[in-house]
Amino acid sequence: MAQDLLFSLYILVLAGFLGHHVISKVPHLLHTPLMAGTNAIAGISLVGSLVAAGGDFGNVPTILGFIAVVCATINTVGGFLITDRMLRMFKKKKPGAR
Amino acid sequence: MAQDLLFSLYILVLAGFLGHHVISKVPHLLHTPLMAGTNAIAGISLVGSLVAAGGDFGNVPTILGFIAVVCATINTVGGFLITDRMLRMFKKKKPGAR
């Protein structure tokens, strides 16, 4: 148990430091897509929801899992789509145009 | 086994990304201290050497371990000292002086 906890802590600490560096490099320009994008990524909790909804653990876990699957899918599908929709709008000045 | 490997890979990948971000932020000014400093940190292999030198595993491992302890200690002690010696030399212009 302690070993597992320790490993998880390592991952958390490294990912936390990494997050700090990666996020600080995102320019103001893209802060709204960043918010939408991290949302989409956090939709990875889908992974936990799928196990709850698809396992054979009785009614309550399954129904809770089903709702969780819906919510997480909304986030991940919706999040990636809206991020892309926003990013598509960011254009550099065409060299020809003035 | 596979589980262990996977965990080690996670650590390696996260630390590799993190290293990339952290190192890129070090200015040219401090590249020599950086080389000395990472050297000192890599002296952490001392941890493996200590087990080899202090365990009861027969002569060969112990002697190898002893040499390794000497080498790793040179690196870590020497590395931190020389890094600090260099960094001590970096000074900002005193506001009074011209």
Place this chain on the structure above:
Amino acid sequence: MESENSLIGFSYLVASVCFILTLQFLSSPKLARRGVLIGVFGMTVAVIGTLMKPEIVVFKWIIPGVLIGSLVGGAMSAWIPMTKMPERIALSHAFGGLAAALVGISEYVRHDPHELTAVTITALGFETFFGFLTFTGSLMAFGKLQGLISGRPITFPGLNAINIAAFIGSLVGLIVFVMHPEMANIFYGICAVGIVIGVTAVIPIGGADMPVVISLLNSYAGLSSSATGFAIHNNVLIIAGALDGTSGFILSMMMSKAMNRSFANVLFGAFGTGDSTAAATSGDTRAPQYNQGTIEDAASTLEAAQSVIVVPGYGLAVSQAQHAVRELGQILEKRGAKVSYAIHPVAGRMPGHMNVLLAEADVPYDQLFDIEDINDDFAQTDVVLVVGANDVVNPAAKTNKGSPIYGMPVFNVENSKTVIVLKRSMNTGFSGLDNELFYLPNTMVVLGDAKKTLQKFKSELETRE
């Protein structure tokens, strides 16, 4: 601990790397879309990996769940107007929090409590508590932004104390629960407190402070995801949660700093009316002192300008004037003027808000400038066009030590030859403070909805061609 064969574990490692790359690519507008693709790929790999788990035996709930979720998520993303992004993001935090909390409950229900280790129990407690808190808190934030709930701070003496007590109470409850994991009532009690605190902690915060709240809830959602990862021993959840959490935390810090306020002040200060008409009276008494410009005056000034800087603010979003401003800009450019856009880090109501709106209207992002890059150019500029911005151009932040926004970085618009301000009334902005810029001799205020005013400028200029 979930059984995992190494292929499944490897799929999660791939997903983790993809998510890191997604965020890394967001450092450049040119590469960012590639990052999204990589993220989608990672998510797909992780889902396929998960579906290979032996625990998953029935698909009759999974398939409709994924379908419904995709449809709703797709629809929400395709049709939501860009001006509603803050609301959209609040809502998705609510979904994220709910999903995490429900997974937590289902994990608890389906295990014999004594099979679970203390680490898992602690993680489940965190996960559900922060999950529910994020859920209701984000719903409140959404309600305030949408106007479903009054934007004013709703509070009474002692509310903060009660909230803090409830928070500590649930921590104590968690400790008891770890020692007696069979006491389900304590677990559900913790859930209930999370639900309640989400409401009572957000209600007393002013509507206009919601962006900071949303970002903070973002970091709680991240915390909750990471806790899920600890509970079900899943590294990709820990990593995604940590990335999400740091992002929310960094953005909320950035906003408080740019507003020159402390976190504590945002959360407990009951600041801002969230309702700009509230300050109407104070503004009206000073009405006589400012130059009110007509459409014709302003058009003549613009016509003569060689260089124009547009400063958009929250009012641009309110009146959806992004296309109108772009069209006016193009006309001015065709007449030979240099047009730039000065974007303040907290202009609007969300980090990056103005950038997205202007990008939507096809303004190239190399015409958008951060405050550090443009603040020295105002002195050499003929006309500054302030479109629904107020606090971010308030000189009191530089000159008036007593002002609550003193120290916040603001644009030096008053250094330019002429400032044209578009707003509907002499009301205050987000911070409820009067703005002496509007009363300076080189400022011309054109009252009216920003979009309509801009369109009138445009037709006026076109008739003069």
Place this chain on the structure above:
Amino acid sequence: MESENSLIGFSYLVASVCFILTLQFLSSPKLARRGVLIGVFGMTVAVIGTLMKPEIVVFKWIIPGVLIGSLVGGAMSAWIPMTKMPERIALSHAFGGLAAALVGISEYVRHDPHELTAVTITALGFETFFGFLTFTGSLMAFGKLQGLISGRPITFPGLNAINIAAFIGSLVGLIVFVMHPEMANIFYGICAVGIVIGVTAVIPIGGADMPVVISLLNSYAGLSSSATGFAIHNNVLIIAGALDGTSGFILSMMMSKAMNRSFANVLFGAFGTGDSTAAATSGDTRAPQYNQGTIEDAASTLEAAQSVIVVPGYGLAVSQAQHAVRELGQILEKRGAKVSYAIHPVAGRMPGHMNVLLAEADVPYDQLFDIEDINDDFAQTDVVLVVGANDVVNPAAKTNKGSPIYGMPVFNVENSKTVIVLKRSMNTGFSGLDNELFYLPNTMVVLGDAKKTLQKFKSELETRE
């Protein structure tokens, strides 16, 4: 797998965080020393944690080992001159590689091979191979830098092919070894190949390319540490190895890029003579065409200058002129001139080489400028003083498409009013290329050892006061 109680594991987590912070603090010269302290703390925690391991039963080897190591390390650090830093770093890579390799062998010897998993076996193979390669490779690099071995590329046709074959051979050996871990001879064979490749891969590289080699060996040392971490299931080793490895890799990439050469060219190109006198003949034939200045001429020019930029290069390190240049700079400053230092990323023979030397001579670091920050200032500068730099001020990099250094960023020194070049002869620098800067009308070459020349400038200026 080593037995570990959670306290020991936790000590390694603390150490990992400390090491990350050490490197993070290195991003600012003000905080960097604090980072070193944190690193020392982390190392101490990790060592104390390790000593608590139940496997460690005798201290009779540990205590003298640590004592000897500390004394040697301390002595080496306290007395080594700053100009010898490249040598110092090469030597410490050798120690690091040897330590990793020996730990690898001892791990193998003390276990029943069939107890070891395939992962451990693979990791041990990598660890010892790269450990030994780093060991002998770094010793060769040290020898070349110190002049113990000829700096010229020592090579013969087919050597690269033999090296590559040996490398592939050891990979194949590793695969066999993983399948038959009891075959110790294969293991020792891999070690032997590592030892040999370290020599044969470095010998054919020119002495002046050693810095890139050293950085690359740094990343191999990191790889070897990480592999040790995989073998003994120790995360702090994996993390420290990854940090070390990325650092070496990034620095070697940076150097090749700044030299405008590919990695492959450095490793297999047998570039550079490492011996500047070798090109003496080509230089001498052009001797008549340059303005040779006397001490007095140069002193008069410096006396009249309002702004001086010093461009130090490898020759500054050779003649140990850092203190002399600082003293001259102070005299010029006292006379009212503005003195700055332009530091090229690959000036000298190691990244950051010039910065350390000038810092040693007490030049404040806010007078040191990177190429991007100063390159536009040369045009407004009265005098540029080139102290033992050559390639980094070679205009051929900008103008001559045929030159091997074409495309490498160089200082625009020729744009200034006067350039004073200090060198001992008309020989070429590291790249072996002639430098037309020396033959321009506004360039004055003062021949002689840089330190002595600078001291003469100084006394000349002092007599004129």
